[in-house]
Amino acid sequence: MTNNLQRKKEKKQLILETALQTFTKQGYKKTSIAQVAKEAHSSQVTLYKYFPSKVALARAVIIKQIIDGYKACEDTLDSSNGTFAEKMEMMMSYGVNVADAIHDDFVVFMYNEFSGKNGDDSVMKTYNEYKHGFWKRLLDQGREEGAVNPDISDESAIIYLDMFVNYAMNPNPVNAHSAIEIKNHEKDLMHLFFYGVMGR
Numbered sequence: 613m614t615n616n617l618q619r620k621k622e623k624k625q626l627i628l629e630t631a632l633q634t635f636t637k638q639g640y641k642k643t644s645i646a647q648v649a650k651e652a653h654s655s656q657v658t659l660y661k662y663f664p665s666k667v668a669l670a671r672a673v674i675i676k677q678i679i680d681g682y683k684a685c686e687d688t689l690d691s692s693n694g695t696f697a698e699k700m701e702m703m704m705s706y707g708v709n710v711a712d713a714i715h716d717d718f719v720v721f722m723y724n725e726f727s728g729k730n731g732d733d734s735v736m737k738t739y740n741e742y743k744h745g746f747w748k749r750l751l752d753q754g755r756e757e758g759a760v761n762p763d764i765s766d767e768s769a770i771i772y773l774d775m776f777v778n779y780a781m782n783p784n785p786v787n788a789h790s791a792i793e794i795k796n797h798e799k800d801l802m803h804l805f806f807y808g809v810m811g812r
Contacts, residue, residue, distance in 0.1 A: 624662045627652045631663075632673045639717025640670055667730055674722050675738045681710065682742045689749055696759040700810075704802045711798040723780065723791040739777075747773060751809075760810050769809050776805055 630652040634643045645666055649659045663669035685703045694702070714722070725735040751769055754760030780794050794801065 623652075623654065623658065627654060627659055627662060627669075628672055628676055631669050632676060635670055635673050635718050635721075636714045639715035640666075640721040641717050643670075645669070670718075670721060671725055671730070671732060671734060674725050674735050677710070678735070678738050678742065681707070682746050686746060686749070689753055696754050696757040699753075700759075700806050704799075704806055707802050708799045711795055714795070716792050716795065719795050720791050726777075726780075743773065744770065754810060764809070772809060773805075776801075 627648065631643075631648045634648055634651065643666075645656055645659060648669065649656045652659070659669070663672060684706055688699050688702050688706070691699065711719075722735075724730055725732070726739070728736065747769055748766050751760055751764070751766055755762050780791070
């Protein structure tokens with residue numbers, strides 16, 4: 613029984629990893645369930661047991677990216693090497709590299725998921741679930757080294773973070789910048805954000 617459950621878990625993980633590579637490389641529209649199933653050495657029937665639709669599969673990929681992204685940044689914070697500022701640079705580089713690797717079409721799908729345009733708020737819920745613990749750790753480390761202004765409260769930093777995210781995800785026509793434009797300026801925006809949160 614245990615082996616069977618483990619095999620199912622591994623199969624689901626392989627499908628998800630394959631979908632991550634395919635969606636980020638080709639985009640949402642050009643990726644098919646048949647292609648993902650084939651590259652994951654699975655059948656479409658098996659894939660649909662884990663992910664009932666293409667949207668559900670792509671949503672699971674985004675959730676995986678969020679969790680993996682937080683984990684990578686937490687690992688950077690846990691590293692004993694380098695100053696806080698150097699760790700920030702590493703996190704910025706990680707974020708930029710991830711963003712650069714994502715096909716523009718999938719970026720649009722991701723932004724739609726964050727804003728709930730596809731009728732589900734799981735992506736935003738996952739983002740919100742992880743953000744508080746991570747940003748508290750980041751701010752605490754920064755304060756310990758004197759890199760973050762001690763007058764900046766955790767809650768103020770979270771509001772600042774949410775302002776960035778909510779602007780990018782806002783479907784309101786007043787927001788003249790598209791998801792692709794924001795992606796194209798990811799490096800500058802990340803630099804402005806991280807050094808802004810330091811309050812200096």
